[in-house]
Amino acid sequence: MGERSKTRKTKLDALLDRxxxxxxxxxxxxxxxxxxxxxxxxxxxxxxxxxxxxPAEAAALLRVDEQTLRDNLADxxxxxxxxxxxxxxxALEEWVRQRxxxxxxxxxxxxxxxxxxx
Amino acid sequence: xxxxxxxQLIGLIARGHEWAFERLLRRYRQALMRLLYxxxxxxxxTEDLFQETFVTLVxxxxxxxPTGSARHWVxxxxxxxxxxxxxxxxxxxxxxxxFAGASPGHxxxxxxxxxxxxxNAELQAAFEAAMADLPPLVRACFVLQRFDRxxxxxxxxxxxxxxxxxxxxxxxxxxxxxxxxxxFID
Numbered sequence: 001m002g003e004r005s006k007t008r009k010t011k012l013d014a015l016l017d018r019x020x021x022x023x024x025x026x027x028x029x030x031x032x033x034x035x036x037x038x039x040x041x042x043x044x045x046x047x048x049x050x051x052x053x054x055p056a057e058a059a060a061l062l063r064v065d066e067q068t069l070r071d072n073l074a075d076x077x078x079x080x081x082x083x084x085x086x087x088x089x090x091a092l093e094e095w096v097r098q099r100x101x102x103x104x105x106x107x108x109x110x111x112x113x114x115x116x117x118x
Numbered sequence: 119x120x121x122x123x124x125x126q127l128i129g130l131i132a133r134g135h136e137w138a139f140e141r142l143l144r145r146y147r148q149a150l151m152r153l154l155y156x157x158x159x160x161x162x163x164t165e166d167l168f169q170e171t172f173v174t175l176v177x178x179x180x181x182x183x184p185t186g187s188a189r190h191w192v193x194x195x196x197x198x199x200x201x202x203x204x205x206x207x208x209x210x211x212x213x214x215x216x217f218a219g220a221s222p223g224h225x226x227x228x229x230x231x232x233x234x235x236x237x238n239a240e241l242q243a244a245f246e247a248a249m250a251d252l253p254p255l256v257r258a259c260f261v262l263q264r265f266d267r268x269x270x271x272x273x274x275x276x277x278x279x280x281x282x283x284x285x286x287x288x289x290x291x292x293x294x295x296x297x298x299x300x301x302f303i304d
Contacts, residue, residue, distance in 0.1 A: 011303045012292065012295060012296050012299065012303060015241065015245075015299055015302055015303060016245075016264060016265075016295075018241060019241070019242060019245050020242065021151070021152050021155055021156075021261065021265055022151055022155050022161050022164055022165075023147075023148060023151055024147040024148070024151050024165075024168060028165050028168060028169070029143065029147065031169055032143065032168065032169045032172050032173075033139075033140070033143065035169055035172070035173050036139055036143075036172045036173050036175075036176045037136055037139070039173045039176045039177050040131070040134055040136065040139065040176050041134075043176065043177055043179075043180070044134050047180075
């Protein structure tokens with residue numbers, strides 16, 4: 001009985017040696033890297049009081065649709081990572097403050113002209 | 119050059135060093151895939167959980183306390199994710215079955231997909247089907263011991279199970295596989 005059981009066990013192990021358990025494909029590893037590095041960046045930003053935004057989130061912050069945001073990407077403080085456009089919330093808020101100040105200055109310059117013209 | 123241990127790598131990941139993440143990914147990719155597959159018996163779920171485990175690892179790296187084994191910490195994240203995903207998947211399936219008027223006991227997801235590249239696809243399929251019949255922790259004990267070559271004691275520590283339970287689970291898995299794979303053995 002013991003001998004028979006030992007023989008069976010050996011045969012089972014020989015079979016198991018032929019089994020392939022799933023491995024991580026290069027594509028899965030790359031996706032994992034991308035997701036983890038983004039999480040790493042987000043965590044660092046969080047710790048610094050900042051967060052990374054997707055185009056949809058940045059568009060929502062600016063109260064415009066995503067296409068408008070994409071059409072004006074060159075004006076925005078965006079960066080690209082692994083083919084994805086991302087924004088630092090802090091940089092975007094700083095950009096809004098700067099634009100607000102510029103707009104105010106521009107209006108102040110235009111206002112006297114308007115009065116003269118009026 | 120000194121080889122950095124897992125705890126040091128986790129500390130470096132917490133400080134934002136991507137190369138440390140890359141090293142840890144290489145170090146754990148095989149063991150985690152096996153553990154997650156053992157727990158879920160589902161290739162697609164394994165891949166999702168693999169990615170989620172590493173993302174959580176990065177997110178929690180700064181709260182990691184290097185008092186215990188780093189390997190245990192990594193495996194615990196994976197195990198919790200897999201068991202949560204399984205219970206969510208069972209709940210979802212039970213809801214679907216309740217809707218269809220069927221009994222959950224008679225249906226299971228097919229863990230074999232078309233991408234199986236085993237030299238002997240029939241054996242591979244029979245093995246995967248047999249594994250899917252076993253409870254998650256029974257599968258996990260067996261895979262860690264048989265495929266990762268861990269001792270019973272190491273498996274017990276990693277899965278936080280009593281040693282006797284680990285031995286019973288492994289014996290149960292082997293007996294089940296021996297029965298299910300008999301056509302290939304004889």
